[in-house]
Amino acid sequence: MAFKINIISSSKLQIAEFSNYKVSLRQQSSLHRMITRRSVRIKAMQYIYAYEISIQDLSLTQKNKGNSNNSDRDKSTKNLTPSYYEKHLQNSILSVKDQYLYILLYLREIANFVEKDAKVKASKFLKEEKDKNFNTKLLSNILIQYLNNDAEFLQETKNANTISLLEDDLIRSLYKKLTESEEYKNYLSNEMEFNVTEDRNIIMFLLNNIILEDEHFTANTEEHFTNWMDDAEYVVEAVHDVIQKSKNELMLNLDKSSLKEKFKELTQFGLDLFNLTIDHKEEHEKLIEPKLKNWETDRLAVVDVILIRMAVSEFLYFESIPVKVTINEYLDISKEYSTPKSKDFINGVLDSLMREMKNNEQLQKTGRGLL
Numbered sequence: 001m002a003f004k005i006n007i008i009s010s011s012k013l014q015i016a017e018f019s020n021y022k023v024s025l026r027q028q029s030s031l032h033r034m035i036t037r038r039s040v041r042i043k044a045m046q047y048i049y050a051y052e053i054s055i056q057d058l059s060l061t062q063k064n065k066g067n068s069n070n071s072d073r074d075k076s077t078k079n080l081t082p083s084y085y086e087k088h089l090q091n092s093i094l095s096v097k098d099q100y101l102y103i104l105l106y107l108r109e110i111a112n113f114v115e116k117d118a119k120v121k122a123s124k125f126l127k128e129e130k131d132k133n134f135n136t137k138l139l140s141n142i143l144i145q146y147l148n149n150d151a152e153f154l155q156e157t158k159n160a161n162t163i164s165l166l167e168d169d170l171i172r173s174l175y176k177k178l179t180e181s182e183e184y185k186n187y188l189s190n191e192m193e194f195n196v197t198e199d200r201n202i203i204m205f206l207l208n209n210i211i212l213e214d215e216h217f218t219a220n221t222e223e224h225f226t227n228w229m230d231d232a233e234y235v236v237e238a239v240h241d242v243i244q245k246s247k248n249e250l251m252l253n254l255d256k257s258s259l260k261e262k263f264k265e266l267t268q269f270g271l272d273l274f275n276l277t278i279d280h281k282e283e284h285e286k287l288i289e290p291k292l293k294n295w296e297t298d299r300l301a302v303v304d305v306i307l308i309r310m311a312v313s314e315f316l317y318f319e320s321i322p323v324k325v326t327i328n329e330y331l332d333i334s335k336e337y338s339t340p341k342s343k344d345f346i347n348g349v350l351d352s353l354m355r356e357m358k359n360n361e362q363l364q365k366t367g368r369g370l371l
Contacts (some may be wrong), residue, residue, distance in 0.1 A: 040270040051085040110148040113175040303338040
């Protein structure tokens with residue numbers, strides 16, 4: 001008997017809602033939190049969803065047309081191969097670091113706009129009093145100085161060509177908002193220079209209250225980074241963390257071997273999860289089908305089934321990931337990306353599958369306590 005489910009799409013997969021960027025710092029947060037297995041699972045789910053919905057839409061289109069020729073079919077399927085979505089998944093994972101650089105670079109360029117503003121005011125023929133006494137204190141901010149001179153940061157942004165993503169008009173607009181704020185006026189009126197606490201506070205204000213609150217910045221960032229709405233929490237937290245822990249320099253750790261290794265490891269995890277879930281679709285659906293007797297199969301959300309299939313892939317092919325960790329991860333993801341009833345449905349199906357696989361000795365986990 002064929003396994004058939006009518007798809008109920010989740011709009012949250014295409015437009016993830018993230019209204020509050022001002023993330024509170026968690027204890028022990030670090031640069032490594034920018035990318036985690038959970039965020040990679042979410043990305044893999046989204047690209048599995050995109051691939052399978054695209055295949056289904058193409059099939060329906062061709063069925064309705066009926067007489068489409070081979071040339072049309074070749075053109076329409078050119079970007080509908082697993083490898084096409086696999087490449088986008090890989091880019092999505094690696095882009096997290098680019099987003100981190102992007103925010104830091106905006107902070108730097110907004111602060112550096114002080115120099116341009118000073119030149120404009122100095123060139124005025126008729127100068128007002130405020131033009132004559134223009135304050136360039138922000139240029140000597142310890143954190144900005146570091147971003148202007150750190151070789152590692154400069155090389156990383158050059159490699160990623162991050163500067164090409166920034167918009168001059170937006171920088172000018174954000175700078176104007178900053179200069180009009182009471183917080184910035186108080187910062188300038190305080191005559192203490194090279195005070196790390198004061199310097200840190202104004203940069204945090206610039207980030208949280210000026211940049212991340214700006215609708216144009218959000219729109220531009222979403223245009224450059226399609227997964228920004230999902231990645232924002234982790235990326236912003238990483239920027240917060242590096243600013244908060246700064247003393248006389250920013251500990252960016254961009255070239256740390258441990259960070260590079262983590263990106264490499266998690267990228268491979270995401271690609272393996274994506275490919276195994278797609279390659280073993282029919283096999284996994286045969287395992288899942290008997291567990292759906294008490295559920296209305298014509299009303300199941302496609303997201304739920306994808307999450308279950310991904311979990312089955314982890315059960316069977318990822319020996320180092322504990323079964324209970326897998327179940328808890330997909331339950332949490334379902335709460336954010338599917339229907340209110342999804343958690344109970346997924347929990348029931350995965351628990352039943354786990355027991356059956358354990359009894360049949362299908363779970364091959366390495367290490368103690370992973371079952």
